[in-house]
Amino acid sequence: xxxxxxxxxxxxxxxxxxxxxxxxxxxxxxxxxxxxxxxxxxxxxxxxxxxxxxxxxxxxxxxxxxxxxxxxxxxxxxxxxxxxxxxxxxxxxxxxxxxxxxxxxxxxxxxxxxxxxxxxxxxxxxxxxxxxxxxxxxxxxxxxxxxxxxxxxxxxxxxxxxxxxxxxxxxxxxxxxxxxxxxxxxxxxxxxxxxxxxxxxxxxxxxxxxxxxxxxxxxxxxxxxxxxxxxxxxxxxxxxxxxxxxxxxxxxxxxxxxxxxxxxxxxxxxxxxxxxxxxxxxxxxxxxxxxxxxxxxxxxxxxxxxxxxxxxxxxxxxxxxxxxxxxxxxxxxxxxxxxxxxxxxxxxxxxxxxxxxxxxxxxx
Amino acid sequence: xxxxxxxxxxxxxxxxxxxxxxxxxxxxxxxxxxxxxxxxxxxxxxxxxxxxxxxxxxxxxxxxxxxxxxxxxxxxxxxxxxxxxxxxxxxxxxxxxxxxxxxxxxxxxxxxxxxxxxxxxxxxxxxxxxxxxxxxxxxxxxxxxxxxxxxxxxxxxxxxxxxxxxxxxxxxxxxxxxxxxxxxxxxxxxxxxxxxxxxxxxxxxxxxxxxxxxxxxxxxxxxxxxxxxxxxxxxxxxxxxxxxxxxxxxxxxxxxxxxxxxxxxxxxxxxxxxxxxxxxxxxxxxxxxxxxxxxxxxxxxxxxxxxxxxxxxxxxxxxxxxxxxxxxxxxxxxxxxxxxxxxxxxxxxxxxxxxxxxxxxxxx
Numbered sequence: 192x193x194x195x196x197x198x199x200x201x202x203x204x205x206x207x208x209x210x211x212x213x214x215x216x217x218x219x220x221x222x223x224x225x226x227x228x229x230x231x232x233x234x235x236x237x238x239x240x241x242x243x244x245x246x247x248x249x250x251x252x253x254x255x256x257x258x259x260x261x262x263x264x265x266x267x268x269x270x271x272x273x274x275x276x277x278x279x280x281x282x283x284x285x286x287x288x289x290x291x292x293x294x295x296x297x298x299x300x301x302x303x304x305x306x307x308x309x310x311x312x313x314x315x316x317x318x319x320x321x322x323x324x325x326x327x328x329x330x331x332x333x334x335x336x337x338x339x340x341x342x343x344x345x346x347x348x349x350x351x352x353x354x355x356x357x358x359x360x361x362x363x364x365x366x367x368x369x370x371x372x373x374x375x376x377x378x379x380x381x382x383x384x385x386x387x388x389x390x391x392x393x394x395x396x397x398x399x400x401x402x403x404x405x406x407x408x409x410x411x412x413x414x415x416x417x418x419x420x421x422x423x424x425x426x427x428x429x430x431x432x433x434x435x436x437x438x439x440x441x442x443x444x445x446x447x448x449x450x451x452x453x454x455x456x457x458x459x460x461x462x463x464x465x466x467x468x469x470x471x472x473x474x475x476x477x478x479x480x481x482x483x484x485x486x487x488x489x490x491x492x493x494x495x496x497x498x499x500x501x502x503x504x505x506x507x508x509x510x511x512x513x514x515x516x517x518x519x520x521x522x523x524x525x526x527x528x529x530x531x532x533x534x535x536x537x538x539x540x541x542x543x544x545x546x547x548x549x550x551x552x553x554x555x
Numbered sequence: 556x557x558x559x560x561x562x563x564x565x566x567x568x569x570x571x572x573x574x575x576x577x578x579x580x581x582x583x584x585x586x587x588x589x590x591x592x593x594x595x596x597x598x599x600x601x602x603x604x605x606x607x608x609x610x611x612x613x614x615x616x617x618x619x620x621x622x623x624x625x626x627x628x629x630x631x632x633x634x635x636x637x638x639x640x641x642x643x644x645x646x647x648x649x650x651x652x653x654x655x656x657x658x659x660x661x662x663x664x665x666x667x668x669x670x671x672x673x674x675x676x677x678x679x680x681x682x683x684x685x686x687x688x689x690x691x692x693x694x695x696x697x698x699x700x701x702x703x704x705x706x707x708x709x710x711x712x713x714x715x716x717x718x719x720x721x722x723x724x725x726x727x728x729x730x731x732x733x734x735x736x737x738x739x740x741x742x743x744x745x746x747x748x749x750x751x752x753x754x755x756x757x758x759x760x761x762x763x764x765x766x767x768x769x770x771x772x773x774x775x776x777x778x779x780x781x782x783x784x785x786x787x788x789x790x791x792x793x794x795x796x797x798x799x800x801x802x803x804x805x806x807x808x809x810x811x812x813x814x815x816x817x818x819x820x821x822x823x824x825x826x827x828x829x830x831x832x833x834x835x836x837x838x839x840x841x842x843x844x845x846x847x848x849x850x851x852x853x854x855x856x857x858x859x860x861x862x863x864x865x866x867x868x869x870x871x872x873x874x875x876x877x878x879x880x881x882x883x884x885x886x887x888x889x890x891x892x893x894x895x896x897x898x899x900x901x902x903x904x905x906x907x908x909x910x911x912x913x914x915x916x917x918x919x
Contacts, residue, residue, distance in 0.1 A: 349720075351715060353714075361711070361713060369729050
């Protein structure tokens, strides 16, 4: 069902999108402030994917860059619409709606900025079902909609159009180089598609899910219920039904560096229930979780670090020595676990040697 | 006067373009082979800039990248036309002619490849009057025609369109990043302009001049006359009237490295007429010449290394220990020495502290 989003929804949506960001994706709080500023008392129509006309023309919009840079470099807010307009001009067709390419992190908010500026509705779906570090890691691409042509807008009015045919990795490779030279952040429009394409290739209702998660966590706190039970309740009705507590403990080490446009590193957690160690490795997003050297969760399943009491999600750049945290493993939809999907954004796509292991069936 | 170029002219043109490449610009021999292959028995019309209709639409074409890479990575030959067509589609206007952006090095040949493929004529003018390492170092830009939008084509069919408004340095910065990620070489179409713009902003008749220089050197050798006197004779009738022998000697040291898409380094020559040393510094092209630490020639004047007997021009990548060479200093046209021109491609544009010193009036 289509629904209406207002500024009052943004704090909950930001919380849910941070959880789905699995440590990365950029800070949705900054994005929510951009939406708030442009939207004011207005509202945005969120379209259910099942209700889209087959020939509705959808142009997704997003930000690309290292989240550590995004924290320092707040965008003006007009760039993603500039990217949309550049792609429309190039294609000779106006968009009927925009859509996230990524439901986790700041990219949950960028299409809302565009919607608030242009009056376009936003499709309740995305191409990552979480956050990923690269533009080619999209269910869109896995199921046959390619990213090119991509339009990229810079803060000084630059526009760059990149067309690499059906080679989405080459598109990512070239767009990343431009983004780095724009200072680490660029705004993009890509993966233009029809309503029929959305139904075939997108992860459905991920904006709704992010909002429901953020709201459930808040309401549980207000009502002195367990926010962890609330998260599990929400997920049980979605394509992400399994959630598992992987560790509760104290952050004892964090290493991160920004290199080649990515924030890479690892966090070490001392579990409260034993002497072992728990380690998370990340490239913008959390990629793997190991307990005493044994794999317990791996991309594309979600590895989410949250406050041990409030369940407030903690991003990679928010990790600090001494924090008490819980680490949740959440199952991704089956369409994100097919061989073709795992080739695009499974362990090997990140240079990891380990095979995918569904979080609901951990190694014994 | 407009004239007709055939494949028989290419060896002389390549020799002259290598001289005007001042050590860089990429090897025009490779380019001449591409032209030969496409042109066969055909011919290309070379348009005199004074005879262009004011509203003739000209799209210059070129290759960008490090000359050391170009030697190893011979282009397919179709990329510059692909770039031209991408820019035409973006602008919604077909070109009436193409033109070099650079008369020295391989970029003397790229517009001829396009002409041979498309049947377009080539304007006898360019925007550098020699070779320079960056796309923003153009008399076009100095006199008010900007490079954007630029179209860039890669060997796997990629196209990238870059629009940075009137900021030609930002255009260079972004296009260079894409070129590096394409493997070090890209083909471009940029600085679209009218016939009236050509007359106002281009260095005129530089294809003619390159051809005349190459032919004069060859004919002098064949007739056992001095090729150095022949060079001086040709230049005396052009906008480059002054030529001066800066040094005759033996190459005793060459350092070069490819970094950030450029070939940078220096060559040291032991003069035959004394104990001193003569040093040339280059960034793709030769930038400065010093004799015993004193400046004798500096960019944008031409510093050309040639064989000490045959006057065959030697590029930076052709420099070898033990070569006997002469170094010639050649004056650039006055339109390349104005304060605005020196700001774009004078010493400071290359990070040099020294002021411009016309080669015909060396420091005493």
